[in-house]
Amino acid sequence: MNPQEIISKHKPTQDNLLNILHDLQNNNPENYITTDAMDLVARYLNMTKSSVYGVVDYYSMLSLKPRGRYIIRICVSPVCHIKKAGGIISHLENTLGIKTSETTPDKLFTLEVAECLGQCQEAPSMMINEKVYNNLTEARIEGIIAQHK
Numbered sequence: 231m232n233p234q235e236i237i238s239k240h241k242p243t244q245d246n247l248l249n250i251l252h253d254l255q256n257n258n259p260e261n262y263i264t265t266d267a268m269d270l271v272a273r274y275l276n277m278t279k280s281s282v283y284g285v286v287d288y289y290s291m292l293s294l295k296p297r298g299r300y301i302i303r304i305c306v307s308p309v310c311h312i313k314k315a316g317g318i319i320s321h322l323e324n325t326l327g328i329k330t331s332e333t334t335p336d337k338l339f340t341l342e343v344a345e346c347l348g349q350c351q352e353a354p355s356m357m358i359n360e361k362v363y364n365n366l367t368e369a370r371i372e373g374i375i376a377q378h379k
């Protein structure tokens with residue numbers, strides 16, 4: 231389905247902006263929203279291009295640049311921080327060979343940091359796409375990453 235077809239599935243009201251943007255991103259194999267797609271959304275919803283761009287830029291769940299097939303979001307909020315999420319991030323960076331906000335050369339993984347994932351009782355936590363992983367340890371990280379290769 232091309233971007234125009236995706237956009238046309240939604241009613242042309244500005245209330246649908248976020249739904250449309252998520253739909254576009256979820257249907258892009260590179261997990262981001264292209265400039266052309268944002269232009270189409272602006273025209274469809276009778277908004278300025280800059281206001282659509284501003285929304286995409288504001289929401290951390292939306293991306294303006296190509297990302298990997300799997301988006302890893304590691305929580306850096308206080309409870310996870312206290313429970314050594316920093317060490318988990320370093321381990322992920324070493325395992326994947328990238329820093330946060332980067333994508334592996336094979337375009338399989340993008341590593342991002344996130345605010346509280348609502349899993350504090352089982353911190354440290356991360357998400358890979360829509361799935362949550364809790365009680366992370368370096369050993370668990372190895373297994374989880376291996377499952378996605």
Ligand code: FES
Pocket residue numbers: 305306307308309310311345346347348349350353354355
């Ligand atoms: S602080 Fe990490 S899940 Fe809440």
